[in-house]
Amino acid sequence: MAEKISLRKRKKFQARQKILLAAAQQFETQGFANTSIADIMQAANLGVGTFYNYFRSKEDVLLTLAKNLREDMEEKILQVGEVNQSSPELLKLCCVCTAKLIDENRFILPLFLSASEHSDKPEQISESLSPGFKELFDKIILRGQERGEFRDDVPTNIISEMIHSIYQTTAFSKLEISFQENIRLKVKILLDGIKKGKGRWDKGKGQG
């Protein structure tokens, strides 16, 4: 009996996962607005009605995808954040790590971007994602500013927002360069723009 329930649960879980996966793919390729629930369910090879056994709306799927991503991000970032090192190094690590995660979940970015586009709940999506993301960066930057490692003539928020912007837009870059490498270069510029005094980039040529 326990097994049966477990099997059923697994099946239910599978259907749910299939829908999430299909939704992510459709969102990524066609965009959120252009994806209908029928599209998702066809991609998932399931009946339309089944959708409503698992989600209340397309936005709900979005929120779930965002939440999942956020949980992954929190986990990874927590691992990195525990290491004790200089703020620039730490920030760089976090950025690289985030880039990797996002690279593996590209579908989520259009959602960020369409946040301003789509109806009801976009703020929720943003809020679902941000905590593990924005707050950590805020913390690192603030620490760096307090320690005198980062400039403090620019508000922490602004710097954090700038990092955010790098991720958002790079996801849609049409340059030949890879996503992660693209991010790496931009973060280098940003770091050089906020690092205080020592360790200037023009002295560290070739270090990457």
Next chain:
Amino acid sequence: MAEKISLRKRKKFQARQKILLAAAQQFETQGFANTSIADIMQAANLGVGTFYNYFRSKEDVLLTLAKNLREDMEEKILQVGEVNQSSPELLKLCCVCTAKLIDENRFILPLFLSASEHSDKPEQISESLSPGFKELFDKIILRGQERGEFRDDVPTNIISEMIHSIYQTTAFSKLEISFQENIRLKVKILLDGIKKGKGRWDKGKGQG
């Protein structure tokens, strides 16, 4: 007779402008996808059918708005671009100038962002806007790199893209700080991140 025609033409022009204005406002407050033509025409205080006396579709309005903005931008930027000065100064001027223009046309930004959403026309919009925008920045950055004023271990494109990203995302900033000031600070960071050797930010305090 001539007067009559002139009067009518004036009215026609006004109606067109009313629609454009209403569309811009609606796009800005509700986003492009969430704005129906009925919305626009209600905001413009005109009948729905009237819309089609002036535009073929919502996308058409968008393109027109984009084109108008682009023309404004080209004009302003040309004025700035003619001044002979150091590349960092020139870039800063252009950025400030662009920020001002965008600030006065915030509605256009969602369109940039929705580029990834609506497969059909948004590329046209992007292309409508870009020429006066991206290419000028490319040119200034390249000049700076050739003159040894900007770092050259990062491709011109990447830097240009980073500037682009600043505009895109700052438009949706929820920080208390004003749009133009926000841009100014980020550009400062960026400039410090790409300027070569001398003229570091920590020596230029207060000039900002």
Next chain:
Amino acid sequence: MAEKISLRKRKKFQARQKILLAAAQQFETQGFANTSIADIMQAANLGVGTFYNYFRSKEDVLLTLAKNLREDMEEKILQVGEVNQSSPELLKLCCVCTAKLIDENRFILPLFLSASEHSDKPEQISESLSPGFKELFDKIILRGQERGEFRDDVPTNIISEMIHSIYQTTAFSKLEISFQENIRLKVKILLDGIKKGKGRWDKGKGQG
């Protein structure tokens, strides 16, 4: 003063004629349903509003075109009808004459055919055209039947309808043969089908 009025009337007349001509052309090339009033007035090189100075609706134009054609037909047919000759000869003459008229007013046929298609008044159109057409043929056929020149085991109406049908459909023939020649051949068959005894076609080979 009299001249002025006359001039005005002539001008009015010209506008009206221009509209009728343009409408006929549009109806012929695009069909009645696919022709909008705006289309007509653009083809007529006149303002849309002007239309309503002369006609109440598109159907009204149709009726007028039909009426004009009918008047032409009546006139021509009367000329023919007065000649005293055998019924088959008379019928043939009328048919040829009608074919010529229709050939010069092809636009009117689609209207007949669309009679079953279009809304309100199609019967009126049919009725506008028929009198000079159908009644004359009826009369000739009846006379032929009474004189024993035409078979009388088929109602007059049926024969008349058959003639009617020849005109209707031949207008849209896609055969290489010309409209008038096509009609001539069909009328030949029909005449041979209704002529009594003597004068069979297989004895009149080569006479056309």
Next chain:
Amino acid sequence: MAEKISLRKRKKFQARQKILLAAAQQFETQGFANTSIADIMQAANLGVGTFYNYFRSKEDVLLTLAKNLREDMEEKILQVGEVNQSSPELLKLCCVCTAKLIDENRFILPLFLSASEHSDKPEQISESLSPGFKELFDKIILRGQERGEFRDDVPTNIISEMIHSIYQTTAFSKLEISFQENIRLKVKILLDGIKKGKGRWDKGKGQG
């Protein structure tokens, strides 16, 4: 499970048939252009949206109706065509048979007639219907001409077109006589008009 599917499929089939039937009725009574999809679905007692679960457009319904009719016609005509008999008899049989079929599907005629009206698809309809129709008549007539049973001073095409025209226009006859009887009489005239020498109608009185 299999039963459930079967039940649903049956219902689906029924809905489709209901729509086709309703469309046919509406097309027949109001004409194609004057029938809106809302009209059809109201007649079918179904929601408007349901239409699009079965057809892509009004034209699509039309094509389907035409295709169905054509298949019926092909079948019936094949049966007739196999009989070995004189060409006039065969042609007569085919005509009667066709008349019966058309009489049961009157709605399709307006479609033929609207062929000249709606530029897009009607040719497809015509083409959908023709193969089983025109080609068979062509063949019979040609055979008759080759055998010396039919006159050959008139092209096969013309005769075939004349038959075609009889069906087209008789469908809209307003005479008291029934459709099939009307056709029968006209075909008699036509046959007598094309039959060679012997077997003249005035010798076959009473047989019709």
Next chain:
DNA sequence: TATGAATGAGGCTTCATTCAT
């Protein structure tokens, strides 16, 4: 009288959501 911009009714189509099976 000529004009053409303004209008809104009406048609087409999409799609999120429901519900009977």
Next chain:
DNA sequence: GATGAATGAAGCCTCATTCAT
């Protein structure tokens, strides 16, 4: 729980008609 047909609200667009100039 899974299904997919049914639904109607809502958006897009056309066009006959009106009316101020």
